[in-house]
Structure formats: structure tokens, C-alpha cells
Amino acid sequence: MAELIIIGMGGHSKVVTDIAILNGYKVLGYLDDNEPVGEGRELYLGKIETLPRWVRDGVGFVIAIGNNLVRKAIVEKYKGLNLDYVKLVHPVAIIGSKVEILGGSVVMPGAIINADARIGEHVIVNTAAAVDHDCVVGDFVHIAQGAVLAGGVKVESCAVVDVGVRVQRGCVVVNGEKRMLCSK
Known part of the structure; x- marks a missing residue:
């Protein structure tokens, strides 16, 4: 053990x-x-x-x-x-294919991380949060309870995606604020 x-x-x-x-x-x-x-x-x-x-x-x-x-x-x-920071994923979290979760990160119960997403170091993906395909989550981020990231969202280091927030495809999250990468 x-x-x-x-x-x-x-x-x-x-x-x-x-x-x-x-x-x-x-x-x-x-x-x-x-x-x-x-x-x-x-x-x-x-x-x-x-x-x-x-x-x-x-x-x-x-x-x-x-x-x-x-x-x-x-x-x-x-x-x-050179501490050995472990990653912890709750057994009822759903983790898709080719998902990368770096050391020190914690994925809570009911969280979903879909295919080809990348979770940086020391990230919290909290209870029932959803990170869709191709998202890139920087280091020291908190994706709070029930937050949803659409496909391809980028969350910059140290940002917070607050409880229940929904981030549309093509957005970058900086310090909890949305900024569009491209116009629609």
C-alpha cells in the first residue's frame, strides 16, 4: 500500500x-x-x-x-x-481516452473528462464538473462543482471556473473571466 x-x-x-x-x-x-x-x-x-x-x-x-x-x-x-505529487481520481469519475492528468491534480466524484483533454498540475476538477474533448486546463486551476467546459476550451493557469459556470466552445478562461478566442 x-x-x-x-x-x-x-x-x-x-x-x-x-x-x-x-x-x-x-x-x-x-x-x-x-x-x-x-x-x-x-x-x-x-x-x-x-x-x-x-x-x-x-x-x-x-x-x-x-x-x-x-x-x-x-x-x-x-x-x-522533488516531491512525489500524486494524482487522485475518484473511482466514479469518468475519464475518456487519451486524457492526460498531471501530478498533484484531484478529480472528484462524478466529474467527467472527455477524450484528448489535458489537465495540468495541481488542478481541482470538482464534483460533477465536466471537461469536454480537447480542453487544455493549465496548472493550479479550479474547475468548481457543476462547471462545464465545452470542447476545445483553454483555461489558463491559476484561473477559477466557478460553481455551475458554462464555458462555450472557443473560449479562454483567464482569472474566472471568459474571453473569446475567435468571433462567431
Whole structure:
């Protein structure tokens, strides 16, 4: 059984933990700058700054923090450690052919990613989101619950596609705003 340390111990990490366990990982514990009280405290490993002491062969990491810029800052701060960032895909997500999902990304229950889509590093494809064919999703993006990307959409790094938003074919998403690539 592969071992995993989860960075972040908030609400998002609850779902990430479920997905990790369903994918056969043993969760060793959590790193978070807010020390928990009560339930879950036994798996608290310390503040995020203690991350270097937990790096060893056979231990993977995933950042379970919803804020795109915080995920990016953590990756940049610790990139010299060459951490093994795992990708996690919930078993009831639907993943099409020739889909590429890079390390650190998490695909939640009910999400759909269709053929030839590319999901960058440390992306959240949240519950029931749909990413259609030939989409390119940059690093540190959040495709929120129920959002839908039509075919061929490009989402630039660090952007958010908010809950329930529908992005038409031929659009680029920049910081949550749509901008047309071509006129129709």
C-alpha cells in the first residue's frame, strides 16, 4: 500500500482523503498551519513548514487546499525537494481516452473528462464538473462543482471556473473571466 501525506486539513481535504483511500493509499497524516482541535488531531503531523522532514522514498504528497494561489506557493517553495505529487481520481469519475492528468491534480466524484483533454498540475476538477474533448486546463486551476467546459476550451493557469459556470466552445478562461478566442 502506497503512503500519502496530505497538505491541508480543511473541508476540501475530507474529500481528497476519501479519494486517496479509495485509490489504495494509506494516509500517514496531514500538514496544516492551523493545528486542529478535537477529531482528527491524531493524524496531525505539524505545520506545512515541517514538510521537508517528511520526505522519503515511497511517500507521496497531495495539496488539499482549495485556494489556487496557496497551492502554487507551496509547490514553488518546496520545488527543490522533488516531491512525489500524486494524482487522485475518484473511482466514479469518468475519464475518456487519451486524457492526460498531471501530478498533484484531484478529480472528484462524478466529474467527467472527455477524450484528448489535458489537465495540468495541481488542478481541482470538482464534483460533477465536466471537461469536454480537447480542453487544455493549465496548472493550479479550479474547475468548481457543476462547471462545464465545452470542447476545445483553454483555461489558463491559476484561473477559477466557478460553481455551475458554462464555458462555450472557443473560449479562454483567464482569472474566472471568459474571453473569446475567435468571433462567431
